[in-house]
Amino acid sequence: MPVFGFTLSFALSHRLAVALALALAAGAAVCVYRAARREPVWGALAALGLVCVAGALAAGTGQATSFFLPSLMLHAVMAVVSAVMLLLGWPPMGGVVGLITKEGTGWRRCRVRRRALTRGNLVVLAGNLKMLAIQIPLFLSGQTVALGAVDVLGPIVIALGALLGWRVYRRVLGGHRCGSHDRMTVEVHLEGPAGEHLVPAAAHRPVHRAPDAPTPAVE
Numbered sequence: 001m002p003v004f005g006f007t008l009s010f011a012l013s014h015r016l017a018v019a020l021a022l023a024l025a026a027g028a029a030v031c032v033y034r035a036a037r038r039e040p041v042w043g044a045l046a047a048l049g050l051v052c053v054a055g056a057l058a059a060g061t062g063q064a065t066s067f068f069l070p071s072l073m074l075h076a077v078m079a080v081v082s083a084v085m086l087l088l089g090w091p092p093m094g095g096v097v098g099l100i101t102k103e104g105t106g107w108r109r110c111r112v113r114r115r116a117l118t119r120g121n122l123v124v125l126a127g128n129l130k131m132l133a134i135q136i137p138l139f140l141s142g143q144t145v146a147l148g149a150v151d152v153l154g155p156i157v158i159a160l161g162a163l164l165g166w167r168v169y170r171r172v173l174g175g176h177r178c179g180s181h182d183r184m185t186v187e188v189h190l191e192g193p194a195g196e197h198l199v200p201a202a203a204h205r206p207v208h209r210a211p212d213a214p215t216p217a218v219e
Contacts, residue, residue, distance in 0.1 A: 002027040002051045006067055007148025016064050020055045023067070027051045064144040068151055072135055075154075079128045082121065089114065091121035093165060112176045120169030127161030 006023035013019070027048035034041045050070055058067040082092055089108075094117045098104050107113045131154060138147040 001030055002047065003068075003071075003148060003151050007145060007152060010064055010148070011145045016058060016062070019064065020058060020067070023051055024048075024055060063142070065139050065142055065147060067144075068135070068139065068147050071151055071154070072132075072139060075128060075132055075135070079125065079132060082125050082128070086118060086121060086125070089118075091117045093117050093121040093124065093169065110176075113173065116169045116172035119172050120165040120167075123165040123168050124158075124161045127157060127164075131157055 002023040005026035006019045009022040010016070010019035027044070031041050031044040031048055034044050054067045054070045057069055058064055060066075085092055091114075094105075094107050094114070097107060097117065107117065131150070134150055135147060138150065
């Protein structure tokens with residue numbers, strides 16, 4: 001909402017002060033709206049803080065495009081960090097999957113899942129780099145309205161990239177099961193007349209015997 005308000009007001013008035021005032025008002029309105037609905041406001045406050053920093057940069061430089069500099073730098077840092085983590089074998093998508101499945105870094109023990117997560121994350125990174133390839137020339141050429149339009153559509157593009165990356169991950173993974181899905185232990189419980197537990201046996205562990213040892217009788 002702050003970015004949309006800034007872009008729309010600057011496109012209509014071409015006055016930086018009016019655009020900054022409307023952007024700050026929109027950010028504050030979102031915080032008040034969430035507080036009134038008793039929803040978490042930390043995300044809105046963080047966005048409002050980012051808008052304040054962006055507004056200070058724009059007011060200090062006198063350039064409307066400076067309003068989008070924090071967002072541009074954030075996207076650039078995310079792209080660099082994602083590329084470095086991919087090179088190190090720690091795709092950020094793996095961290096997200098680990099949080100969702102509550103397995104932490106268990107996905108790293110499976111080569112197939114690491115490859116699937118890497119390919120899916122490459123799709124997300126490609127979308128981020130495409131956004132930067134569009135935003136940087138607009139920023140350098142001073143096209144404030146076009147840059148604002150791209151920034152408004154940024155969350156949609158990122159969401160679509162994440163969805164496409166997830167589909168690539170699922171397609172590469174196929175029907176493979178690993179990690180926590182492989183570590184299933186089947187136990188046989190023998191119970192007495194009163195229901196007490198007598199003998200647990202892990203079905204997946206082989207029993208090694210000497211070649212000449214007699215086979216024990218099964219009762």
